[in-house]
Each structure stands twice: as C-alpha cells, then as structure tokens.
Amino acid sequence: AQTVTQSQPEMSVQEAETVTLSCTYDTSESDYYLFWYKQPPSRQMILVIRQEAYKQQNATENRFSVNFQKAAKSFSLKISDSQLGDAAMYFCAYRSAKGTGNQFYFGTGTSLTVIP
C-alpha cells in the first residue's frame, strides 16, 4: 500500500515570510497524483494545489508552489508571503492514476502557525 509521510507535526512562520512544508511518499506506481489540502479550524478540506506525476513542471497557485522530486518521492509545499489566513493543518495526499475510483492516502498533517 502507498504511504505518505509528513515529518513536521508543527511549523511556524512570520507573517510575510516564506515557509516550506515537507512530504515524502512511497509507491511502486509511475502514474499518480499528489495534492496538498488545507484544513482550517472550521474543518473544511480545501484543495490548495495538485500535481500530476507525469508532469515535470512544478505546480504553482498564486503564493503556493510545490517542489516535486519524483525520483526522491518528495513533494514539498512552499508558501510565500505568508498571511494570517494561511494558519491551518496542511495534509499531503497521494492518489493513484491507474483506473478510476482510487482512494486518497493522506499524511498525518503539519500544523502551521503564522506569527503576526
């Protein structure tokens, strides 16, 4: 089974600074998707960014970007110009691209605090 590891239970960043959240995963598949989800105290699961494994170019969404290293099975999230609203739990997730109806595998999360 696939596993997703987030080795940083907690991180903090000064407002307007940059922070990087780490994620590694284990799979024998070559075609898959990777995601970062944000879960604020309201508990919603909000999609932040997604990456298709066959694409070499790192995904970017405004202040959020990823560093996808397929050979190293690493998928880190960089948040630039951090804002107070970025404070939340961040979950890294893996999903196979083989067939349809595949479940997500989630990491245990990183709690991000933004310091004013």
Place this chain on the structure above:
Amino acid sequence: NAGVMQNPRHLVRRRGQEARLRCSPMKGHSHVYWYRQLPEEGLKFMVYLQKENIIDESGMPKERFSAEFPKEGPSILRIQQVVRGDSAAYFCASSPPNEKGAQHFGDGTRLSIL
C-alpha cells in the same frame, strides 16, 4: 452549483445507539468516498461506492459499520451500537465518472459519543 453536502454537521450519540451520517454528492458525481479523521490524525479511507454498489470497502471496520448509496437519495454511513472509539470527524468526498484527479470534500460530520 452546490458542493458536497453532509449532514448533520454535529451528531451526538450515547454508547449503544445508532449513528446515521448522510452525504449528497455534487451534481453529476456518481462516485462517493467516506473517510474518517481521528483527532490529531489525517483522513483514513473507509469505503468507495457508486450508485447501488459498494466498490471498495477495504477500510471499513468489519462489524457495526455499513454504507449504502441508493439509486435515489444520499449516501448513508451507518454505525450501529456506537462506542467511544467511534468519536471522529467523518468526511464524504465525491467525483464524477472518469475523474482521475481531485475529489471534492464535504465539510464533515463530527460524531461525539457520550
């Protein structure tokens, strides 16, 4: 276009009672997934359903838990004879047929067992 709707948002049950959690997928979505999130943990897959069919229930506890997605109406996750350890947030996600990317999540149901 309404998102994935889950209700209730909060559910309180006493030990031994039954809990029923409902999920209405996004319009046009025929695939439904249920996940459970224990405190301080990530979401764990429970079951994947299509209309009238359970496709993958490998993450579902063998006893007391069941799920359905009838032809008409929402998907239901049912927990019989609840115990304290069932206290968790239960999330539903949906995706359309042939969608290989992101799933759309509901806001979850927080189940508390007294």
